[in-house]
Amino acid sequence: MYLSYPLVFGFVALSSASSIPHAGRDVSHNGLDIQPFTIDLTDRVPHMLDLVKKTQLPATEEPAFPGDQAGISLATLKSLRHDWANSFSWEKEQAILNGYNHFTTTIENLTVHFLHHKSSQPNAIPLILNHGWPGSFLEFLPVIDQLTKKAKTSTGRPVAFDVVVPSLPGYAFSSAPPKNWTAAGTARIFHTLMTQGLGYERYATSSTDLGSVVSYSLYETYNTSVRAAHFTMIPFYPLTAEQVAAQNITLSPAEQAQLDRWMEMVATGNAYYYVQTTKPNTIGLALQDNPVGQLAWIGEKFTAWSDPRAGTGPSVLTHHEMLRGVSLYYLTRSFLSSIYMYAQNPDGFRLDYARRAATDAPMLFSGFAYNPTFWPRQFVERVGNLVLYKSHEFGGHFPGLDNPPALVSDIREIGNVWVQ
Incomplete structure (x- = not known):
């Protein structure tokens, strides 16, 4: 079944790597040949x-559709193009990127690129962060440092993470996916990376x-x-406004605003999804x-799916x-291969909320006001063992x-439910 409206969004960014703990370049191999990797796209x-x-x-703008209509x-x-041509330096960005711990390995004949940053804390929780389109591993760089540091949860429990950030097949430095590849296949090779490759x-x-x-495929398939x-x-x-009303779900004003943004996306923002799902080669x-x-x-x-206050703290x-993000797509020649994930997973987003994942593992959910998708708590708790909804x-x-x-704070809440 084809998705009838868009469900995937994204952005990319970097922060300085100077404060990131490298923990050396040694990782557990356990049967996989894991090699350090250096970016060089100059x-x-x-x-x-x-x-x-x-x-x-x-x-000048065409008069029929001025502005961003x-x-x-x-x-x-024009502003972005001017900055790209006159003030942007990929060489500087590449130097920052190479301050992070990059690796590659081969799993099921696919090259898998990933970052691996280990905490200095002895009981750190292994954590894999999975990006989407048009994102990349870059979008998680601002949170790696904080996640590896010793901290406390909201209940005062100590928590820190060993952070793994892979590139999806077809993105950045990971191999393009083969024919008939699905998100379940990606989950399988990422599970192999975490267990056989890194020893978690x-x-x-x-x-x-x-x-x-x-991540949901990992959650329901590899539940031990x-x-x-x-x-x-x-x-x-996500539910439509009519479905929410039919379920007699009462929304707060903020939740209603999120639902309204979602319905606007349904009405005006789905063209890219149809193209990338049905005719990926054309675009x-x-x-x-x-x-x-x-x-x-x-x-x-980027501009439509972010908070209107984008660029102001935090x-x-x-x-x-x-x-920076578009440069990575272009220089790695991965634009075409990245959008194959749409065509290969047209039914990746499910209709049946009654089919709960067969696991007792805790699930946590974070909603952000200007995310153009929206799920009320009542429906999130149907698909997993929900212990936190923020x-x-x-x-x-x-x-x-x-x-x-906020993302770091919410992820740290895993420490409240993690059993060593």
Whole structure:
């Protein structure tokens, strides 16, 4: 069954790696050949910038659809293009990126790229963070440092994490997915990475966007290993306003505003989803060697799906972060392969809320006001062992960028339910 409205959103960002504990470059192999990885895309930068500078945009807005009424505005795109061509430095960003612990390994003939940052705390909880589209591993960089540090939960329990951030198949430095590949396959190889590769018998997961499909598959399939799961989306169709009313669910004013934003997305924001699910090659090939085209396609999602206060504390969703993320897509030549996840998982978001995951592992959920999707507590608790449901007034679709402190705080609550 095809999804009848869009369910995946995203953004990308980085923070300085200077304060990230490296814990060396040693990881447990346990049968997998895990190798340190260094990013070097500088040879592709001149071609990218040449195309950025030569791309011709209209002099003025078309009068029929001024501003952002029909997608990204011409003024926004021109501003981003100017900064990309004149002040953005991939070389500086690459140096920052290489301050993190990158690795690659091969699982089921796929190259899997991932970050691995270990806490200095002896009882740190292993945690895998799964991103979506048009995100990447970059969106979690602002939270790695805090998650690895010793901290306390809301009840005063000590908590820290060993953090693993993989790139989904087809994203960044991970192999493109083969034919008939599904999110369940991604969950399988990520489970192999966590258990056989890194030696974690039990671990937790957190996710955004399409990463929620992978994390939920981990949660329900590997239930003796995945002992806690945190979501900002669940892979189930959000309810329409009519369905909420039929269920006699009473919403707060803030929740009603979230539902209204979701219904607006249903009405006006689903074109990208239909294209990427049914004709991925058409848009993928059209934009594969078109950096400004990728910026327009991805940038519209960045601006539409984030908190209107993006770029002001605690948000780090600046235009610079947008350029950083689109540069990664373009320079790794992964735009086309990234959107195959849509076509290969057209029914990734489920209709049946009655089919609860076969696990007793605790589930935690965080809602952010400007995330264009919305699930009331009554429906989240139907699909897992819900122990925490929190709502935040600040933030959008990817809280690792929209509201990093809130995301860190909510993930730390895993410590309240984790059994060593």
